[in-house]
Every structure is written in C-alpha cells, then in structure tokens.
Amino acid sequence: MKISYDSRGKDPLFTGSIYLFLLAALVCLLGPFIYVVSSSFATEHEILNRGFFLFPKEWTIEAYGYLLSNDNFLTSFNNSVVITVCGTAINIVLTSLMAYGLSKTWLKGRRVLNFMVLFTMIFSGGIIPTYLVIRELGLINSYWALYLNSAIAPFNLIVMRSFFQTIPSELEEAARIDGCSELRLFWRIIIPLSMPSIATFTLFYAVFNWNTYFYAILFINNSADWPLQVYLRQMLVVSSSGMEEQAGAFQYTPAVKMAAVIITALPLLVVYPFLQKHFNKGMMLGSVKG
Template identity: 60%
Template sequence: MARKLLTNKNDLLFVVIVYGLLIISMLLVVFPFLYVIFSSFSTKAEYISRGFYIFPKEWTLNSYGYLLNHRGFLASFSNTFYISIVGTMINVIITCLMAYGLSKQWLKGRAILNFLVLFSMIFNGGIIPTYMIVKELGLIDSYWSLFLSGAIAPFILIIMRSFFSTIPSELEEAARMDGCNEWRLLFRIAIPLSLPSIITISLMYGVAHWNSYFQAILYLNSSSKWPVQVFLRQLLLESDSAMELNIGAFEYGPPVQMAAVIATALPLLVCYPFLQKYFNKGMLVGSVKG
C-alpha cells in the first residue's frame, strides 16, 4: 500500500513538473505574440513614450489602415499568394510523381535513386552553384527560379514515398486485372488514398513558399515581384528619420511594423487549425514504413 502511494506521489510530481514546463513554454511563446498584437493597435507616440507595456491606453486601427492603403504591401501580399499557390501545386505534383515511382519495388535503379535522395538531404550543392545554374537557365528575376530551385524537398519526398509504400499490393494487382495502367493506378487509387499525406506536404510546401525570403532576395531583382517577407524586411529596417519624411505616414512607426508582422502571419494562423488533423495523420502514416 505504501509502495503504491509512493508511486502515485511520483506520478503526481511528474505530472506537475510536465504541466509546469508546458505552461512556461506556452508563456514564452504566447507572451511575445500578444505583445506584438496589442502594440499594433497603439499609436506611435504612446509606443515611444511609454516604453514596455501590454495593453495600450489609446486603441487605434491607423496602422492597419496605413498598410491596406500601401501599394507596396498590397502588391507584395498578392505576390506571396501567387508564389505560394503556384509553387505548392508544382511541388506537390512533382513530389507525388517521383515518390510513387520510388515506392515500387520493381523499379530498376530504385536503390541508387533512393540513396541520391537521401544524399541530397544531407549534402547540397551550395548557394553559389545553385545561383549559377539558375542564372544559366535564364530564370533570374522570374518566379520560376523560386519554383524550380526547390521543386522537391528530399524529406517531404521520403514521407510521400513511405506512404505510397503502405498501399496494399493486392489492391494494385486487382486494379491491374481490371485493366488499370500505372497512370490510372496513381490517379484513381494511390492519390485518393493518400489525401492526408498530400494535404500534409501541401501545408509544408505552402508554409515554405509563404515564408520565402532569402531565395526571393537572391533571384528576384525587381522590387515589384518581391513577396511580403521581403517587404516586411524593408519595413523593419526603415529608420525613424526616413519614416518622418513620408508625408501622411504619422503612424509609420513601430505599430505599423507590428501590424505588418500580424498581417503576414495571419493567413497561416487561420489555415493551420483546419489542416492540423490532416497534418498529424499524414505525418504519422508517412513515418510508419520507410
């Protein structure tokens, strides 16, 4: 009885420690996020004069109104939507086609190709060789430089290959007996059964494209083609003296910068809760069989 009571006490202590660490971790994540949100609703004068605070004394939407009327912000936002949607579609199509082929035991050279995929996940060509290839292909200052330079992520490819490998071979054999070829097997059987994993990799590719920053600076020379992350960088690097020179931008200070951060992250924050169940299921199923 005493031993059981001691075990229960140890379990209780373990639960308290785990929940305590989780609460601390949550506060470390949520507190800065709340600070950015509430700061975006304050005025520039209050932000500078009060120092650190959470709830502003005077609430205003001037920062968001300024962003919505800023041509550069709206253009970069539309550019990011285009890059994310088109780039994700290209990534998913190419990844699914290659993953489906690598999942077949009868594919000649399958072991070598799988090794090359794993090798490319650990070692890559580097920034300069990749830039030289993109330049020689004539893709500089084109969105195709963003789409094709990272068309397939090796880790995501391995996830899809693992999922396709879990499809029962008996199901494919029955489909072949009914006259299905490999293309019909892929689009009529494999893809419908792998929707959770496809949604998962779509989310992963979409987030990568939405947050594309370094590649955009590297390959896109025209500022009119920049995504919102590059615009956000330019906004955060603006000095206070330069801000004051902008006529009508009296709120073009830290609150506008905070509002830009929130507006940039908002689409992902809205979409993720609806896709989380597919993300968890897809990652679980894709990791069952390697």
Template identity: 55%
Template sequence: MLATGKSRDGLVQTIIVVIAVVLALIVVFPFALTVMSSFASDKELLMKGAVLWPQEWTLDAYRFLLDNDQFTQSFKNAVIITVVGTTINMVLTVLMAYGLAQPEVKGRTVVNFMVLFTMLFHGGMIPTYLVVNELGLIDSYWSIWLVNAIAPFNMIIIRSYFQTLPKELKESARIDGSSELGILTRIILPVSMPTIVTFTLFYTVVNWNMYFQAVLYLNDMNSYPLQVFLRQVLIVNPSELGLAVTDEGYTYTAAVRHAVILMAALPLLVVYPFMQKHFSKGMMMGSVKG
C-alpha cells in the same frame, strides 16, 4: 505502495502540465504583445515601446498598410509564390515518390541514392546561382519554384508511406484496366490524404516564408514577396522605402511594424487549424517504413 505510485504519477503529470503552461506563455506572450501593440497609438508606443492593452484603440496602422502599394503588391506576390510553388512542389513530389515506391521500376535504387545524396551534400549557393542565371531565370519566380521543386526529405517520407500501402489496392485496379495515373489519383491519394495534407502544409510554410532566395534571384522590388517587405520595414531605414510617408504624414511607425508582423503571420495562423487534425496522423503514417 500502490498509493505512493499513484501520487508519484500525479506529481509527474502536474510538473508536465506546469512546464507546458510556462512554455505556452513564453510563446503566446510576444505574439499577444505584437497583436495589441498594432492597435495602439503612436504616442503610447513611443512612451512604452509595447503594450498588452492599448489605452487608445486605433486602426491607423492597418489603414496605412492597406493604402500602401508596396505592402499590397508584396502580399499578392507572396500569395502567388505560395499557391503556385506549393502546387508544383506537391505534384512533382507525389509523382516522384509514387514512381520510386514501385518495386518493378528499373533503376529506382540509383535514383533513391541520388536523392539521398542531395540531402547530405549540396551544390552550394554560387553553383546554384550560376545554373539559374544560365537558364535565364533571374528576376523570374521560376528561379524560386524550380530550385525548391522537390524537398528530398519530404519525398522520402511520402515514398515510404506509399510503400506501406497494400499491394492488393494497385493490383485490383490494374485488373480493372486502370492506368498508373488513375491508380494514383483515384486510389492512392484518397487513402493518403493525411500525409498529403501534412506535407502540403510543410511546403506552404516554406513558400510563404520565402526570403533568402527571393533576395538572391529577384532584382525588381515589385516582385519581392511579403517577407522581404517585412525585413525592409523592420530593419531598413524607413526613409529608404518608397511611400514611407503618406500625404497625412503617417510613416512606418512602431504600430505599423507590429501590424506588418501580424499580417505576415495571419494567413498561416488561419490555415493551420484546418490542417491540424491531419498533421500528427500524417507524420506518423509517413514515418512507419524507412
């Protein structure tokens, strides 16, 4: 019976591994196809559509992008939106979460209910646009940063984690004369680093992939982030784009489109491995107490 149980467990483990490998290949294959196709020549892509190993390796697509003012400007815009936006997100979210985690704060039950209410019922796109327009934030990055300043779900998870921390940490600091801000920055944040890093990554991904609100609130093409440029290259007719043809006659070919996709994904692919060790731990720590 024991041997039968072990063989059954081994079979289950084998099936799980096979399924995991198949799913990994399903995810990796399109990405590998995009990476390799970005280094292929135009003639080869015209004949084959996409390749896993180019016959002729070339960097023409990347040279074209780096010489394209639209691409470089949209990339810079995406970096600005992501860095500033994520900083605003984390500062406001952590401050609000810490305040609502303190049992002595008056009215926190009402505020918690208001935060939860926004998760269930949203004002809608048109009322939000009208508010942004009345505030004079159209064609400003503040229309993106302020509208997305605090994600209710992220704030609730961080607040829940703050509530699990021992009260003695804060009480001993208060006895030593530390202010609430000093307690937060010197004691709470260092022991909460896995959770902070996890939600920093969440906000970073949202800001880097900003598309809909950028199209909604920004009218100046020079202010568009990378995701809007990516959509233009992949969907819009290249003849409608500025700098669609260079002096050498190079256009937004299939290789350039593959290169744009890779460049749009590359920053997150570079950042994620450095945060991965905190990711799972941060999610578990933040979801212990509801």
C-alpha cells in the same frame, strides 16, 4: 521512497510537472504574441513611452489602415499569395509523383535514385553554382527560379515514399486487373488514400513558400516582384537607417511594423486549423516504414 499512482497507473507528480512545464511554455509563447497584437492597435506615443504592455490604453486601427493603403505592401502580399499557391501546387505534384515511383521495388534504378535523393540532403550544390545554373537557364527575375529550385524537398519525398509503401499492393493489383492505367490508379486510388500525408506536406510546403526570403533576394531583382518577407525586411532596413521621407511618404511606425507582422502571419494561422487533424496522422503514417 514510495511512488503513488492514480487509477490509470500514472504518477500524479510527474503528470503535474508536465502540465506545469507546458503552462510555462504557453505563457512564454503567448506573451510576445499578445504584445505584437496589442502594439499593432496602439498609438505610436504609447509604444514609445510605455515599453512592454499587454493591452493598450487607447485602441486604434490606424496602423492597419495606413498599411493597407500602401500599394507596395499590397503588391508584395499578392506576390506572396501567387508564389505560395503556385509553388505549393508544383511541390505537391512533383513530390507525390516521384515518391510514388520510388516506392515501387520493381522500378529499375530505384536504389540509385534513392541514393541521389539522400545525397542532396547531406550535400548541396552551393549558392554560387545554384545562381549560375538559374542564370544560364534565363530564370533570373522569374518566379520559376523559386518554383524549380525548391520543387522537391528530399525529406518530404522520403517520408511520402515511406507512406506510399504502406498502402497494400493488393489494391493496386486489383485495379490493374480491372484495366486501370498507372496514372489513373495514382489519381483515383493512391491519392485519396494518401490525403493525410498530402495535407501534411501541403502545409510544410505552403509555410516554406510563404516565408521565402533568401532565394527571393537572390533571384528576384525587380522590387515590384518581391514577396512579402522581402518587403518586411526592406521596411525594417529603411526604417532603421533613417531613409524615410517625411513628406507624403509611407511612415514605418512601430505600430505599422507590428500590424505588418500580424497580417503576414494571419494566412497561415487561418489555414493551419483546417490541416491540423491530418498533421500528426500524416507524419506518423509516413514514418513507420523506412
């Protein structure tokens, strides 16, 4: 069987199959997303009677107005913003500092520390020991329980350490000769050169903190301090269990649920395009050297 190639040496049939597969995947991904968006602008009657649809017959923003008028939702949204901003800042600072230190071959005890980091990727302390430690530290009902418990992700640390190892040591030696301290060298030279990697892991940590759920329900008992993901879960539980009060209470209609999903996903959808150009570059630069 003879295989034909175009002028660039590529098989048209293989290339066409790839595009066809990607198109099918795109349709599978966009279908549910378009349905969620459309349902958030539809009336409750239309959602219950039409079933699946891509475009509502009657457009309305009542679900968004109804949702944004709920103080509990706004409070949980604000909580998620605080957790994401503060948590991501702590994650990036601690991860970059530790990764930079472990990237130095002259650091005493480097092998032991690297082994300890790798060990935590394979074995975790467990839920009960983690809870007991957080409780003994007096961090229950505190956001510090979320910040410190997930301050450094081992995988992110290892990749960022590998990225720091790719930076020429001559740059650091020249800075030290000019009298630059280690901390100033890190902030003035290493960090600007590492922006692709830092932007990539900022996105990783931001997504993790924004979607935090399990540790929030484990360590945060006060409902006024719950992040948005816990509130959405409670919305589903209350709605499905029939616990809603009919008079003067917030009604979690299907359109309101869809609107809550859209508002929850919107911040990450807005931020991602600004970090996308750094994403692939940061991952590749941090993975070429072990």
